[in-house]
Amino acid sequence: MADESGAATGEAAVIADPQAEGHGHHGAQASTLKLAVGAIGIVFGDIGTSPLYAFRETFAGHHPLALDTRHILGVISLMFWSMMLVVTLKYVTIIMRADNKGEGGSLALLALINRNTTDRKRWASGIVLLGVFATALFYGDSMITPAVSVLSAVEGLAVYNPSFGPAVLPTAVMILVGLFAIQSGGTNRVAALFGPIMLLYFAVISTLGVLSIIKSPEVLFALNPYHAVAFFALDPLAAFLALGAVVLAVTGAEALYADMGHFGRNPIRVSWLFFVLPALMMNYMGQGALLMREGMVALESPFYNLAPQWFQLPLIGIATLAAIIASQAVISGAFSVTQQAIQLGFMPRLRIAHTSAATVGQIYIPLINWALMVMVILLVLSFRTSSNLTAAYGIAVTGAMFIDNVLLTVVLFRLWKWHWAGAVALLSVFYVVDGAYLAANLTKIPDGGWFPLLIGFIVFTLLTTWSRGRALMIERMRESAMPIPVFVASAANSAVRVPGTAVFMTSTPDGVPHALLHNLKHNKVLHERVILLTVKITDVPAVEDDNRCHLEDLGRGFFRMILKYGFMQEPDVPAALKRIHECGQSFRMMDTSFFLARQTLLPSARPGMAIWREKIFAWMLRNAESAMEFFRLPTNRVVELGSQVEI
Structure with a gap:
C-alpha cells in the first residue's frame, strides 16, 4: 500500500509521509446545530429508513417469530441495546475518535494505521487486505441499500390500496432510474432540502410511534435488557x-x-443522541405496541399501519423522499470511496467530474453511477419485494462492522496505547456482538446473502490485482532505470539543448524516466530545463499548498520535483507548477511540454502474478482514464511515448 505513484501508470498511490499537514475541515464559524441538521439529512438516511422493514422482517421474514408479547419485547430490547452498543458506544463514542486529520471511513482509517505500522510489514499487510475487503463489501451494500429502501417505501402503495400492488415495481424502478439520471448534474440544489425533509420524516415517525405507545405503554418495558436476555433464554x-x-x-x-x-x-453525535436515536426507538416501540394490540392484521407493514388511513398516502410520500435521500447518500458515498481508492492506488484512473464549484466533495463518476444503476435495477426486478431483498441485506454490513473491530484493535493497542485489560474488555463486547450478527446473517446466504459476498469478492479481486500489478510494474521499471547522475553527466554534454521546459512524469523518484530515454533516443534533443516530476499521495486527507512541493537541483538544467497531495485531494500539476519559482524562471504553460509514458505489458519469464490476474491487470491498464486528464495537463502540451514492461 505504501508505494510510489506517478505518471508511469498515471496513477496515484499512498506514500507514507508523516510530515504532510492536513487542511482543517469544518470551519469554526459553522455552528454545531447547523451541521447537526445537515448531518441528519445526509448521514442518517440509511439507518433512518430501517423502520420501513427491519421490525417487520423479524416476525414475517425468512425465520418468522411467534407474534406474542415476550417475543415483541425481546426484539425491541435487542434493537435498542444493539443501537447502544454498536452505534452509540462503538461508532459514535470510540471509533469516531480515530479520525485521519478529520476524515473517517475504512480507507481513511486504513491509511492512518498504515502510517503507524511500518515496523511490522507482514502484519500490516494483513490489516491492509482486511481494510480493502471492507471497502469491497461497501460496494455490495451500496447496491442493496437503494433497492431495499426505495422498494420498501413504495410498497406502502399496496398497503394503502391493494389494487395499487402491480404498480409498486414499475414505480420503484422509475424512481431509481430518475435518481441515477440526475447524478451527473450534481445534487447541490436538492441537497439543501435533505435536512428539512429528514427532520420532517423523523418527527413524523416518532410522533406516530408515541401515539401508538400511549395506547400500549407496557411496550416501554422493552428498554430493560432483561427482555433481550430472556428472549435468548426462552x-x-x-x-x-x-x-x-x-x-x-x-x-x-x-x-x-x-x-x-x-x-x-460533535454534530453527528448531537444528531444521533438527541434526535435520531429517540425518534427511531419511539417508532420501533410504536410498531411493537401496534403488533401487541392487533397481531397479524398489522404485520403486513407495521410501519405504514401506524398511520391512520387518511395519513398513509402522505406518509408514503415522506418515506419515499427519505428513501431517495438514503439512496443518494450511499451513491455519493460510492463516488467518494472510489475516488479514495483511486488515490490510494487500489483502482485505475476513472473519469471524475466535479458537480460543484464550491464543494470539493461533490463529484460524479459515470462508470460507477451507471454500473450501480444496472445492478440496483436488476436487484429490484430479481427479488421483487423488500422482504426478499432483506435476505441479501446485512452480510456486507456485518462483515464490514466485524472488520472494523480488527482495525479498532490495532488502533487501541498500536496508536492509542490502551492498557490491555480495558482494551480486551471493550473489544470482547464488540467481537461477541458483531460476531453473533455476522454468524446469524451467514444463514441467509442461500436466500440472497450470496449476492453482496459475490460482489465483495469480485471487487476485492480487482482492487488487489490492480495494487499488486502496479507495484510489480514500478519495481520492474526501477530495475531497468539508469541512475540519474550518470545520465545527467553524459547526456547534458552530448545532446542538443532546445529552448523551453520539459516535464517528465515518473512513478518513482529513482532512475531516469523511460519517456526521457525514449525522447532522447528518437528526437536527440534535450530542453533547457528538464523536470523529473513525481506525484505522491500521502496518508493524510489534505496537504497544504506550502508543503506541496519538494525540489532538488540535479545540475545542468535538471531538477527533481515531488508534488504531494492528500488522498482526498485531486492532483492539479499545472496549478502547482505556477506556484513554483525556485528553479529558474517561472513556468509558462505555452513553453512547457509534458512527457508521459504509456506501458504495454509483456509476458514475463518470472511472472509476479497468476496469468489470469495479469490479464485482468492488463485490461484495467488499457481502460484506465488518460493520465493527461487525471493530472489536469493542458491537452495541447502533452506527448505520450510508449514503453514495454514485463511483470
Missing part, C-alpha cells in the same frame, strides 16, 4: 436467527464514521 435458536433481521436496525452505522469529514464528530 428460545436460543429463534433468538439467534432473529439477529439476522434485528441487525437491519443498525445498518448505516458505518456511515456516521465515513461522513465524519463532512460534518465533524
Whole structure:
C-alpha cells in the first residue's frame, strides 16, 4: 500500500509521509446545530429508513417469530441495546475518535494505521487486505441499500390500496432510474432540502410511534435488557436467527464514521443522541405496541399501519423522499470511496467530474453511477419485494462492522496505547456482538446473502490485482532505470539543448524516466530545463499548498520535483507548477511540454502474478482514464511515448 505513484501508470498511490499537514475541515464559524441538521439529512438516511422493514422482517421474514408479547419485547430490547452498543458506544463514542486529520471511513482509517505500522510489514499487510475487503463489501451494500429502501417505501402503495400492488415495481424502478439520471448534474440544489425533509420524516415517525405507545405503554418495558436476555433464554435458536433481521436496525452505522469529514464528530453525535436515536426507538416501540394490540392484521407493514388511513398516502410520500435521500447518500458515498481508492492506488484512473464549484466533495463518476444503476435495477426486478431483498441485506454490513473491530484493535493497542485489560474488555463486547450478527446473517446466504459476498469478492479481486500489478510494474521499471547522475553527466554534454521546459512524469523518484530515454533516443534533443516530476499521495486527507512541493537541483538544467497531495485531494500539476519559482524562471504553460509514458505489458519469464490476474491487470491498464486528464495537463502540451514492461 505504501508505494510510489506517478505518471508511469498515471496513477496515484499512498506514500507514507508523516510530515504532510492536513487542511482543517469544518470551519469554526459553522455552528454545531447547523451541521447537526445537515448531518441528519445526509448521514442518517440509511439507518433512518430501517423502520420501513427491519421490525417487520423479524416476525414475517425468512425465520418468522411467534407474534406474542415476550417475543415483541425481546426484539425491541435487542434493537435498542444493539443501537447502544454498536452505534452509540462503538461508532459514535470510540471509533469516531480515530479520525485521519478529520476524515473517517475504512480507507481513511486504513491509511492512518498504515502510517503507524511500518515496523511490522507482514502484519500490516494483513490489516491492509482486511481494510480493502471492507471497502469491497461497501460496494455490495451500496447496491442493496437503494433497492431495499426505495422498494420498501413504495410498497406502502399496496398497503394503502391493494389494487395499487402491480404498480409498486414499475414505480420503484422509475424512481431509481430518475435518481441515477440526475447524478451527473450534481445534487447541490436538492441537497439543501435533505435536512428539512429528514427532520420532517423523523418527527413524523416518532410522533406516530408515541401515539401508538400511549395506547400500549407496557411496550416501554422493552428498554430493560432483561427482555433481550430472556428472549435468548426462552428460545436460543429463534433468538439467534432473529439477529439476522434485528441487525437491519443498525445498518448505516458505518456511515456516521465515513461522513465524519463532512460534518465533524460533535454534530453527528448531537444528531444521533438527541434526535435520531429517540425518534427511531419511539417508532420501533410504536410498531411493537401496534403488533401487541392487533397481531397479524398489522404485520403486513407495521410501519405504514401506524398511520391512520387518511395519513398513509402522505406518509408514503415522506418515506419515499427519505428513501431517495438514503439512496443518494450511499451513491455519493460510492463516488467518494472510489475516488479514495483511486488515490490510494487500489483502482485505475476513472473519469471524475466535479458537480460543484464550491464543494470539493461533490463529484460524479459515470462508470460507477451507471454500473450501480444496472445492478440496483436488476436487484429490484430479481427479488421483487423488500422482504426478499432483506435476505441479501446485512452480510456486507456485518462483515464490514466485524472488520472494523480488527482495525479498532490495532488502533487501541498500536496508536492509542490502551492498557490491555480495558482494551480486551471493550473489544470482547464488540467481537461477541458483531460476531453473533455476522454468524446469524451467514444463514441467509442461500436466500440472497450470496449476492453482496459475490460482489465483495469480485471487487476485492480487482482492487488487489490492480495494487499488486502496479507495484510489480514500478519495481520492474526501477530495475531497468539508469541512475540519474550518470545520465545527467553524459547526456547534458552530448545532446542538443532546445529552448523551453520539459516535464517528465515518473512513478518513482529513482532512475531516469523511460519517456526521457525514449525522447532522447528518437528526437536527440534535450530542453533547457528538464523536470523529473513525481506525484505522491500521502496518508493524510489534505496537504497544504506550502508543503506541496519538494525540489532538488540535479545540475545542468535538471531538477527533481515531488508534488504531494492528500488522498482526498485531486492532483492539479499545472496549478502547482505556477506556484513554483525556485528553479529558474517561472513556468509558462505555452513553453512547457509534458512527457508521459504509456506501458504495454509483456509476458514475463518470472511472472509476479497468476496469468489470469495479469490479464485482468492488463485490461484495467488499457481502460484506465488518460493520465493527461487525471493530472489536469493542458491537452495541447502533452506527448505520450510508449514503453514495454514485463511483470
